[in-house]
Amino acid sequence: MQTEEGYLQQWEVVPLSDEELAQRETERLAAEQAARDAARVTVTKRQALLALFDMKGIKNEDIEAQINLIPDEFDRYRALVDWQGSAAIESDSPTVLLLAAGLNLTEADLHELFGYAETL
Structure with missing residues (x-):
């Protein structure tokens, strides 16, 4: 609506319906799911193992030992x-996240490891 001083804009707040x-x-x-899917990195197990060893000195035996420590x-x-x-390892899989915690790998470490693994 136009007034003598300019335009006047008015708003009305109405509750959304249950359907909305x-x-x-x-x-x-x-x-949220699309964002998770876009952030997911998938590499071969070979790439993952080489990246873990090259960057953190972690071997397959270390991973299996960590798995054996799971109490349940x-x-x-x-x-x-x-x-x-x-055959493929996903950066956000429950197993990867569980192992990362046990191996003291941070989210930043995982990002760096998977980025490097993609280059192998």
Whole structure:
């Protein structure tokens, strides 16, 4: 609306409907998943092992020893199968994140390791 002093803009705040709220939540979750997917780096197990050794001196035996320290038998077995049976390693997999914590690798370390692994 135009007034003598210029334009006047007015706003009205109205609550969103349950359907609109649900749609916004769906969009938010989809955006978060898309961001995680975009940030994920996948390398071969060979690349991962070489990067770990080249940059941190960590060998496959060190990783398996860390897996053996997992107290829960179910979690330990799943991590072992995941690690031994994987041809590709994803930077955000639960096993990688669990092992990183046990090996004192930070998020920055993982980013650097996976970036280097991609070059191998």
